[in-house]
Amino acid sequence: MSAPTISLLLADDEHLIRTALAQMLDLEDDLDVVAQAAGGDEALAAAVEHAVDVAVLDLQMPGLDGIAVAEALATQLPGAGVVIVTSHGRPGHLKRALAAGVSGFLPKTASARTLAEVIRTVHGGGRYVDPELAAEAIAAGDSPLTPREADVLELADGGAPVEEIAQRAHLSPGTTRNYLSNAVAKLGAANRHEACAIARRMGWI
Known part of the structure; x- marks a missing residue:
């Protein structure tokens, strides 16, 4: 008996990256990209409309950023897992993301295979944080600013x-x-x- 399909939303304002990623993830038998978005507001609406299992969000997008979308999904679609991919893995972003309930956080340099595994982990209730980003966040400490x-x-x-x-x-x-x-x-x-x-x-x- 085959595993149930995990429905995905992909949100990234770079069209080429988003469509290429969608094609690669769709090659996985258990993953199904049911919605795509180029901005945060569009991503939130599409995730809720399709009741996706996992939302894969770019950190920095027009409108709401990935973390703001994650915060909104926590109340509007509480069953959904959230994975954030970023080319700007700054320590404060990781801490904000984890506080917002994000379960996966990895750089855009990760392979499609790694992303697919992270999506499965998050859908299963687990968590994945890129080890290098985690080490940087720990080394940086908390923000001294109020x-x-x-x-x-x-x-x-x-x-x-x-x-x-x-x-x-x-x-x-x-x-x-x-x-x-x-x-x-x-x-x-x-x-x-x-x-x-x-x-x-x-x-x-």
């Missing part, structure tokens, strides 16, 4: 003036400056531009 400091630093990332950041964060300019200076000090940066770069590299914003 959630509010991280929010303000992320708003500052494009070089916006304090007044604009304050308005978007619903804070006073003085409070915004305090959060920024705290973040700069905690990250050992020379200025907020450098602090943004450090926090982004670590996946903390």
Whole structure:
């Protein structure tokens, strides 16, 4: 008696990668790609519509990112497993993904065979995290930033003036400056531009 087929959603904004991956996974007898999406919002809607067993999500997509889709699926389709693939395996992203209930996390350099095995593991209730990404996350430690400091630093990332950041964060300019200076000090940066770069590299914003 053959094993039941695992229905999949593939979400990646790079069309060539997504279609190639779908073709490779469809060669597996027990895997069936029933939906594809190029962005996060589309991925969430398609996953729920098709009630997929496992959603394979790119970390960075237009609209909702892979982690935000995972968070939404946890309430809208709680039975689905989520695997995130990424070309940006930063420590903070892995920790956010695990907190969001993601069961699989691996780099885009992984083979289709490895991905297929991870999908089966996640569907069976297991978890898989790429060993190198896990080691980097452990070595990096937790973010020293408070959630509010991280929010303000992320708003500052494009070089916006304090007044604009304050308005978007619903804070006073003085409070915004305090959060920024705290973040700069905690990250050992020379200025907020450098602090943004450090926090982004670590996946903390």
